[in-house]
Amino acid sequence: MQLSREDLLKAYKGMCEIREFDDAVHYEFAADAMPGFVHLYVGEEASAMGICMHLNEKDTIASTHRGHGHCIAKGCDITDMMKELYGKKDGICGGKGGSMHIADLSKGMLGANGIVGGGPPIVLGAALTYKTKKTGNVSVGFFGDGASNQGSISESMNMATVLQLPAIFVCEDNGFAESTAKEYAVGGSILDRGKAFGLDSHEVDGNDFFAVHEAAKHVIDNARNGKGPALLHIKTSKVYGHFEGDAISYRTKEENEKIKNEEDPLKIFKKKVTESGLLELSQLEKLENDAKEQVKIAVEESKKADFPTEKDLLTDVYIKY
């Protein structure tokens, strides 16, 4: 563990913000205050933070339908994101995209995605730009275990190897795609698929921030230095269902309890850093409270904010008409 105290605080801060954001969305959605479909990232926070902490603003990521965590980890503004979820005019995409399409190009966030497997091909393009222009940047494409079965993922891994692109593929394997188990839907192994396409492939305990952080450092440093693409197969779990409103009947009560009690990346982090004396409990609790407060304000401001109006309906389709 070579993380500085400052980095540790940053990591926990980010994970708390993601947790509080999606917990708030969970309650707001249940209270019927929020439109649309939302997919929550609670339980997977260590993945987003462990990876994005190695990225600078010029590096890019492409995310999934379960994108709030990636967005926050890549520096998107929490209040602007929340406003987007409420469909408000000042939302991060003007209310036009909603949860599944949050993007902030100025932060290197190339978009959440409503199409399963939609992101990784875009990452190839970003990586090609960095290779062509010799910028030393990298691009990271997130996808789920379910998405790993899309042709677009195989095509992207192959192309990345063929062109030796600075692209990192991150499979966040939470064991389920909607109500279907990975054990049923994935033939062979995700890790072996990466290897078969020639990627530097690693399996990682996604509930352990430190494991993710270390594996990500290795593959991102290599990609930056022209050593080609990689696959991280991150094993994690999601606390809530596929989307809000899902009864999660495909998991047993025991499985749900285990996810909450034994696989929570925040709890695991907290235990590690306090037991080893790296951080004080009070420091961590302050970050938890700060995140709670920040998200509370984001919700309040979002509720008060204005909706877009008729004059916003026809804009943004083209640059020039």
Added chain:
Amino acid sequence: MSIKSYKDAINEALLQEMKKDENVVIMGEDVAGGAGTNGEQDAWGGVLGVTKGLLGHYGRERVIDTPITETAILGMASGAALTGLRPVAELMFVDFMGVCFDQILNQTAKFRYMFGGKAVTPVTIRTMYGGGLRAASQHSQCLYPMFTHVPGIKVVVPSCAYDAKGLLIQSIRDDDPVIYMEHKNLYDVTQEVPDESYTIPFGEANFTREGKDITFIGMGQTVGICNKVADKLKSEGKSATVLDLRTLSPLDEDSVLEAAEETGRVVIVDESYPRCNIATDLSALICQESFSSLKAPIKMVTPPHTPVPFSPPLEDLYLPSEEKVYNAAKEIL
């Protein structure tokens, strides 16, 4: 007869056709759900529960949950149809056609023609379309004009529970490839629906209202809007014809022209993008064949040429509404 929702009518059609013909198999993502889990089997029965319960009757051999891999799903369904099964494949949202269009466009739809009339491909692709659920740009499109554009595939757009059942049974029994499109906003709309199985032939549009002052032509969800506006106009002393196209391919051209000629004033209501859509197609047909019977320009009520917005007020402004259809009618009455 009993009161059934559009969703129940679809479910019942599948149940009855699976009973009647053991070659009918269902495949798609989470059409049962729960596969490989320790929890409930049939956990979802489709993302909005349309295929719920079929697993209990026919088991996983005939209710096949697939990985997320639309190209393989549609290809597998077509290949199975070509070789002896009668599959009903589900494409969860029509928007996902972007992932797998080749299997429709260049494969399934063209087998028969390219192979000199030898192929029989009795595949049905069920898919969900349309706006109104705040599902944003990648989960709200209609896209039926894109399929209508392609020779070799039939395009079915039921507007109500009765039609949903009869048209789905026809789709399954039909020996040609069919895309059967379910508007997600119609699933809970109810109506008297026969318990026994029945078919509604393709290419026969349905007159849901008969009048002499103005004609509305709709498809899928827009038929309900047209009916409501027709009823409102009736209370104002104007009588309207409403034509429900039911199938876009084949198209009942005779009924379209008859409906247009009857009143000479036509409003076409189409929820798909406005360029090269069903409204423009019908307008061209009517102008070409019945120009002299028109008493006013044809009105097309469609969304604007933009993706579907997420924000609720924007989506409401975007979609065809009773108000917009009423105003369009008033402009030519």
